[in-house]
Each structure stands twice: as structure tokens, then as C-alpha cells.
Amino acid sequence: MLRMSAHFNFFQLKSVCSHLFTCVALCASLSMEKPLCAQIIFAQPVAAAEAITVGDVGTSPHKMPGFSISVDEKKLNLLDDYERYIRHQMWEKALSTLKELAETKSTSPLLPTTDGFLVDAEHRIWLAITSLPAEGREAFRLFFDGKANKQFEEISSESGFFDPKVISKAKNIYSQYFLTSVGDDVAELLGNDAFERGEFALAAHYWKSILDHHPDSNLPEIDLNVKLALALIRSHQLELADANIQLIAQQFPDKKIMMGGRSIDPVSYLQSLITEKPVKSRNSVEQPDTSFALLKQSVNLQQTKSKPKWKLSFLDKSVVQAIMNSQSNYYGRRKSYITFVPPMAVDSKRAYFNFYGVCFGVDLQSGKLVWRNSKFQTLGTHFNNYSFHQSTCLQQYHISVSSDYVLATMIPQKEMNHYRARYRLMAYHKETGKELWTSNIGNESFISKPLVDGDHIYIISHTQNNKLLTLNSLSLKTGKKEWSIPLGTVVAGTSSSGMPLMPVPILQKKGDNLLVLTNNGALFEIAIPSKTVNWVFRYPYKASQQNQNYYYAAIKEEIELHTNGQMIRDQGLVYFKEAGANEVFALDLVAKKVIWKRPVKVSAQIVGIDQNNVYLLSKELEAIDRKTHQLNWSVSLPIAAGGLSALIAPKEVLVFTSRGIFEISKTNGDINRIYRGSDLTSLGGAIDFCNDLVICVSNQSVTAYPVASKLSPDNSDTEKSVP
Template structure:
């Protein structure tokens, strides 16, 4: 029983405790201006935020002239900067301005048009030739609720659609449907255009909703597009039939599985077709003392990054590049032998290289690699990009020879799409340009010659300190991950921001701020052989229907967001070391200390299975028939519904540090720190038995 004195003390302390605690909403709010967050998107100035506050204050008093004047003190360069939006989204000032203007009450709208209709009309009249796009974008950004704003948005949508910027075209037309009920344009026509853009953009849920409206709300209307007149739903059907890409996107609920969904049977002995023996090449001729020293070096556990293009496997092993024929295992070319690599790795500069940052990407003509020169004894040496010819390894260009890359440290794997390469980079501080802190950038590159097409700042790191690493201590900063979706480039910084860019122009659309660890603010040193805690690799965000699933490498929460309607759908706590592996119609699969599954409907943990070495790293095969992971004790196959280990395929990779599994049409490639082993997807005997023939074992080669 609590004494009277204790009760009085609690009563006296309660107000103080209440005053010292932030409201729950404030605690949960993620703000771009929070100094405890590691990355800040390009912020608007204090004057912009004061102008938005003044607008709100004056409009509450119906002082419309003063309210609108406050809003239009915002300059156009500041309209491209960012402020906090709703549900964790960080949005451009222009979008915030359009939101508050479309929310004006009728008397506010009348005053607004009185003051600004003439200016908007002039911009619209001058929207011809080279100024057309800029003028229409200006009207849509600043004057959308004027009497001409809906016409400008409609024309702008047409231009975006012709340019292939389907997301932006859909947003223009949807804004007319949702925010301009007074429009003189045909709602049925605008809805039909919206449906076509949504189909092209792959926005399935919104497309289904608009298609239902066309068949119901607008069924009595007649619409004319391209000289054809019909009911909106019928015309949509005809247009989709004439446009197979749009029809395919509209009718497909999710991404098409890779060719990898063909059979994968490990329930039988399988001899490899060939092996590329990495460890043997390095360790050949070593004395026992040298061998022990090499194996005690953490770089000896590094696995090569690989890429498959056609019948060739390309590998980047700590900057040593090789090409191997997939059918025979024959070495086609290499940049240098592995044999002396341990000498470089033993030097202090080499020991600072982070193996997970080496990357490779291939096309029919070229192969691109992200690497660091192990001979460079600078502890903070940047990673660079190089392009080689795929057929012979001849160097075409490298970023260290191009002055526009001088301040960039590449901090994530590249992505290639439609003749453009995208890659994340950290821009180093440049006090001469008033840039005291490093910036997170995304670069768009012309792949064949390295020319920069555009570069875009995602945000500024708040870590201003210089860390010093000694001996076996590496920079474990998470790698930035990119993925493309319907003309939009998504960037997970893994330090609290998921951003979306227009892939064609680099225009920064918005950011989503999620909870993550605060930055380290102190300058500190690391001593010899300090043990670093294992850290999961940075996972790529996953698509699940219209939703995107995000889990930052330094975050203890998993998020599902709708990027098109800019809504946070749900979130839940997870282990900080969890990483996203794959998703199907029922489950989300996570790596980490354990390999686990979440039920997407209940968002509860379905199962968790501990595997040898954990699941912190390595590419795991997530298939409808099973989950497959390469471990130091072989390839484990798990039932995706229960997590039970069905079988363990020992294979030829025992004793490795684990690694990646890669599927081709004919092979299962096990990529570890010791070998790259090619297992046939089906044995010659199995194929022959199916045809009633005798089989002759395939000749195996090794390198």
C-alpha cells in the first residue's frame, strides 16, 4: 500500500513529468528539420516557413489579400525546396502551396482569382514554343486554382504523356478530377486520360477505381479521342487493346517472376558443371604462416559481386574483374590474376576496403564495375566506376579520369535502364562552394562514355565529424539502394529517407522520412583489430501491389507506403538487423540473425528459422516453391509457409563463409568467398530419363 507521503510526491511530480514529455503525436512525427536525423532533404528557408505560417494566420481571419501576399513572397527557387507534409512525407514547397490554395473556402477562392487570374491568363497565352512547358508548369505549381489552372493542367498532362512521364501526367489529370469540381472540362474525358496514364504508370489500384467510374458514373457520356467517339469504358477498352504495354501494366497485379521460376530440385546428388576456384588461386604456394595470416584477414571472407548477361558470367572480386563462359566454365578474360591479391589485402589501406561496396553491372556490349584500388593507402579512398568492353575486358573509361566525378564517392550499386545508368554517390564537403557537409546525390550517366546527364541532391548529411579508422576498422555506412518503377526512380538512403525522382529529368518529387538512428556527433578513433558487430546489408525496397515496403539498415521499423497517393499504410517494429528479402501474395520474407516470414494480412510473425551463419548477408532465392540460402554448411531449402528445413544440399561449397545464389535458365550459381560453383538445374540423366534415353555425364572443367 502506497503511503500518504508517496502519494503526495507522485501528485506533485505528475505535472512536471507531463510537462517534460512530448505528446505522443510529436514523439512519432518525423520532421525534415529534426537535428537528430542523419539526413536532411534540401530545406526551405526560415522565411518560407514564416510565409506559410503567415498565410495560415491571415486566412483564419479571412484577411485574404494579406494571406495571399504572404504566400507569394515565396520565390520560385524556394518552391523547389522541401518542407514537412503529412504522414511522414517531405514535399516541395510548390506542392504545399498548391495544397493550401485548393483547400481555400469559396470566399478565399473568389479573392484569389480576383488577384491572380490575370497573371495566370498571361502565362497561359504565352505558353507556346520553347516556353510552353515552363509556363504550364509554373501555372500548375503556383496558379492551379485560377480559372485557367485546370486547362493548364490538362495541356501539361498531354505533354507529360507524350514525353513518357506517365506518373506526372496522371497526377495532373487526377488533380483536376479531385480538386477542381468547377472545371469546364469534360470529367469523363479527363478520367479516361487518367486511366490511360495510370495504366502506363502501373498504378493498378487507382486504375481500377477510375475504370469503375468510367463504367458507372460516366456510362451515359460520350468521349472523343483520336477521332473515335464512344462510351468512356468502351473507348478505354479499345485504346488498351491498341496499346499492348498499357494493357499489360493495367492487367498485371505485380512484377512478372524471372525465368528462375522453372524447376529447382536439390533433392538429389548433383555434380557441378564447373567451378571457378578463387581461394585456391590466392592460397597457392603460401606457407602455413602466410595461409594463417591470410585467413585471419576479414577480406578473405569477401565474395565476388557477379552479373550474368547472355552466356557470360562477370565477377568483381575486390576490384579484380573476370569473365567466364557459363556453358563451359572457361575463363574468357581477366584484368589481373588473383594470386597476389593477399599482398594488397594485408596492407593497411587494403584492409580498409569494405567488400560489400564492390559491385558489377553488365550489358551485351559493356560491363561496369564499382571498385576501390587496394593499392591506394588512403584510408578514405573513394570508390570509382569503370566501364569495360564485355567481349575482351578492354577499358573504355573510368570515373577517375573524368573531372566531373572528382568529389564523388560512389556509395551504392548502379542501375541500368533504357540507355541510362543511375548510381548513388556521396559528394564530399567543398568549403570553397559553401558546402561544409557531405551530400547524398544521385547521378544519371551516359553508360558508354561516362558523361553526366544530370545530378541531383537528395539531402545533406548532418554528420560533420571526421572519423578515423585504424587497421581492421572499416566504414560500415549502409549502401544506398535504387529501383525503378514506371518512370520514377526510388532511392532508399538507408539513413531515414526514401526519395522519389523523375528518372528522365532528375526532378526530386518527394521524400518519405522514416525513423532511424541519430547520427554520431563526436570525433572518435578506432584501435587495432577492434571487433565490429555484424550488420545486415542494405536491402532494396520491395513492391507489393501499389505499396512499397521499406526497412532502413539503421531502423528498427518496417513501413508500407503508397507512393502514388502519398499515404503511410502501416508500420510495425522489427529487429534492427532485419533486411528485406522478398515478398509474395501472402508473406514478406526477412533476413537478419534469423530468416523469417511476416504475414502481410495480420502483419504478425509467421515463423523464424536460424540458419548457420545467420542471414545477414547474401542473396537468398525467394521462390513460390521454396527459399534457398547458401550457408557455410551447404544450401538450405526452407518451406516458405512453415519455415521448416526441407533439405540441405551439401554440394561443393562446404567451409565457405556463405554467399549468394544466382539462377540462370540452366544453372544454379553458388557464389562464395572460395568458389563460384555452377550446378545444372537439371542433370543430364534426368533429362535423358524423361526422354527414355541413356545419358553420358557432361565433361566438367575448373579454373
């Protein structure tokens, strides 16, 4: 048998011969009697949606401005060396570097890719291995096959394939020696183990890796495809599962498989599972996307001259006067208190609100105030205190409802006048408003909206005087911490009073994974079962570090409208725009690549999507095509307050403005009609739909309008003129 160095010399010789043959052919062509004619090649222009550059050219994701994430620099340098050796076909050096890379202990769990992502370090090394060319794969097997076979024989001889120690050793073989002859067997073992533990997405990853990278595997291809489709169904990835079922039908027509001791048609069996309610893993409670209202039928409001179903005012006169005073005395103008619209949460019976920490519940049918945790007029004294203006961040007032609990983030009234007061998470009984608990974790201040998942609460916090963001899992019943994950350090802005201005992250859960939009230049996917970061997508973010917001300066539109970041997920894609950013992204979560990005106004906020468009609202409503990312239409609206939102109906979009509810055609952006309503002195605000009621929340009141039946005639007194 040849020595290892002899094999590598053989590979180098093949490469040299290949280059030599090319040179000889070129010389022969140049020595021809006929002169060579110049050829002009016209390259096809690259579509803008395909030529995506995230950040500066050559900038690694972890070095982009904005959210700071640490990486293992030593491993990163070794990885760069490995990829350089691969490009030059220096196989022996490349694989020696790979061995050193695998044996080096990590100081950080993440490593960057070349397309704006940071992924798990072991997975990043695995990607580098699986991207080897054919000659490199052959060299890889020669270099590592013996060691991989020996380790696999050791775990095969141990009792219990699903023993944690065996699985740990199998994962090491998979991450380091996947391209060897035992890589497919190890991947199947890990896939079976993950499926048994209910981690269906992970099982799908292992089985798919065999199909993608081991074409010579002895494992039956149809069995792998069926198991992959089953795992995709269980992990709620139905679009991918359907595509895999079609592949099985095409490549294995009329083929039967054995399952449960009987022969079945895999296509019919898998299709029947898609129509059933998917089985959820033990950690999975599906979260609907409640970031916008997508209606199945048109909304026909009743005559505007008739009274609304009910109306409740919460803006006390003493509070109005205190806000006006604060604008001139305590830099309150820079906060734009007068345009603040309290956040709302709705269940089947009530609507709940958080107005500067005064939380209250309203009956949806009668409009009666069911409970409140404090009197509205008590807020007036706090607006006259400088410490309140230093500590308060209007975007950090949140409210959620789930089960018997109403959860709210706020500065408790007894602490409002404290210097740099913390935002607490407080739980109330939704029927009575009784305070159940207050989460008090060290010196943590909660900054995101709480996301309830079964008996767990997911929420982002940071320690006062510290810019490190932490994802926390709390008990819904007690508010006590169950576990936490540090995410990274933000680039905080500066408020008009010179205090750090923290971003407000957004959380969304689907299956076993949690998406975290930091609003600071990073999008995370967290695996809840393993409590680890799956990946991070980075993009440049600029935060002003200089305090130029003098109290007498003009208010920026994004401050006046209290523009928030937002993300909406649909069909394997996530559309998002951060607060303070001037770009909207469409990101493929499966392929992990940017589909498109488009510049937009800083003050614009995503308020909904439908089959064709992404809708953004500022002082105009814009419809951006989901496929071409071109602007289909835009229309100016009298938007004068926060609570940016819209009702997306089949043929129209409804927006609550300072001049009433505008109905805009989805075809061309024309204003069909205006419902003036009864909240005539407000600045407009948020709009929602629940229990056949259109609920409008302004800067001073909550109003509910009944929806007319389908047979009701069109309202003759609704205005059809453009304002």
C-alpha cells in the same frame, strides 16, 4: 459591390453566429429539469497498422536525425502562419500570408508535410490551398479570382498554347490560383502539354486534380476520366488505370466519346490498351526488379552425390594467409574479410564477379574463366598494407552488366595503397574483359551500384572529405558526366580505423522516376525528365559517431553477414529496410503514406516477397505478413557469411548456408530438406537461378548445380533432418 473587407466581415460574422448558436443550445440543455446522465463512450482501439507515427511526435521531417536536407525556413514559417490563420478562420490574414508566400523567392526546392514527407515547395503550397474548407475556398475565390482571370486571358491571347513561356505562366497560375474559376482550365492546358511531351505521370496529376478539386467544372467529366486513364496506362500505373476504367464503366454506362473523328466505347478502348505493351516515354526504359529471384516453379536439385555442373575457386591460398594476418595486425577482423562474398551480375551467357577489384567473367555452361582484369594472388600484398584497410569499404564493391558493358566500382589495384583512395567506376567489354574507360569526375568517389538505363548510367557519389551525396547521370559509352543533382548530407559512421563510413544507397527505376534509398534515413523519388526531386520520405536514423569498435571486440552480426539495405516495389507499394536500421517499412507510393512498419533485427536484410509475405534473412529466415505485418514464422539457419539472398519458389524458399542449400516450407517454416552440395568447406553465401542452373557464390568459390526436370524422382539421398 461590397468591399473586400466587408466580405471578410461577413465570413467572420457567420463563424461567430455558428459558435453562438452552439453555446445557446448547450445552455438550454443544462437548464433542463431532468439531470443529465453521465455517458461513458468506449472508443474502438486503433489498429497498429493505422496508427503510424514516423519519428518523434511533432518532429518535422527535415529535423529528424540522420540524412540532412535543407528547407526554406522563411517559407516554412509563412506556411505555418497561413495554416494557423486557417484553423482560426482568419481568412483575410491567411490569404494575405498566402500571397506573400507565393511571392517569396525560394532558397530550397523542398518543404515538409505533416506525415514525414518533404515535397516540392510549389506543390506543398498547392496542397495547403486545396485543403481549404468550404468557407476558405469561397474567400480564396473572392480574393484571387480577378487576378487569376486576368493572367489567364493574357496567356490565352498569346500565340501557341504550348509555347514554353505560356506554359511557365500557366504553371504559376496553377500553383497559386488553382481554386479560382480558371483553375480547371489551366490544369487541362498543363495536362495536355505534359501528355504531348511524353510526361504521362505529370499529365495524370493535372487531370486528376480537376476531378478531385473542381466538382463544378464545365469540362466534361467523362473526357477527363478517359484522359486520366490513358495517362495512367502510358505511365505504367496499370492498377490505378484499371480502377479508373471501372469507375468510367459504372458512372457512364454505354456512353460514347469522340476520338480521332469517330465515336468509340471508352471502356473497351482503354481495356485494349492495358493488354498491349505500354508505350514508353522518351526517357523511360523499364527496369525489372532484380533484387531477388521469384521463381514460377519449384526447384528440384539433382542428387547431391553427383558432381555439380561446374565449380570455380577464386580464393587463393596467399590471399587467405594475408587475410588471416590482417585480422591481427591491421584491424582486418573488424572488416570481416573472411565472410565477404563477392557481388555477382548475370546475363544469358556469363556470370560476372567483383572480388576486391579483381573482376572476372565465367561461362555459365562450362564454368570456364573467360577473362579477368588481374590475378587473384596479387590481392595478398594489399591485405598487408594499412592504407588498404583504411580506404576499403566492402559494401562499395559493385558490379552490373548491360549491353556490351560490365560496370564495376572499385579501388584500382595501383591505388589500393593510397591514403583514403577513391572508389572509381570502370567499364569492361563483357566478351573480352578489355578496359573501355574509367570515370574520373573531379574528386568524386562512387558508392552505389551503377544502374544502367539505355545509354545512361545512374550512380551516387560523394567528394572525398565531404558528406554531400550527389546523383549522377553518366554516358554508358564514355563514362562522362551528363548531369547531376545534389541530394543532401549524410550522417556518416566511423570505421574501426577512425575513418568516415559512408552509407551505400540503392537505386531503382520505374517509368520516368528513380527511387533512391540512402541507407541514412531518407527515401527519394527523382523525376528524371525534369531532373528534380518529387518527394523525400524521412524517418529517424542513428549512426554511431564514436569509435568503440576495437579490433579485439566481438564482431557484430550485421558486420559478419555484411547486411545491406534493400527495397522491393510491388503493386504501388515499396517495402524497404536500411542497413543498420531496426525497422522494416511498407510505404504506399501513390498515397504517400506509411502502411505499416515493424521492428526487426539490425542484421536482417529483405531477400524477397511473394503474394503473402516479406522475407528477411539474418541468422534466421523470417516471414512477415504483407497485410497484417505480423510474424508468420521464423527458422534458425547456419548463416555464416555475406551475400544474403534467397530463391523464392511457389512452395518453398531456398537459402545457401554453411551446411548446404536449405529448402524451407513457405507454409510453416519447416526445413523440408538439405542439399549438401560440393562447396563443403565454405561459409555459404549468395544464391541465384539462371539458365536452369542454381548458382551458389560463397566466400571462396562459385558453384553451379543443374536443376532436375519435373519428372525426375525425389532424391533419396537428400537429408530431411533439421541441423
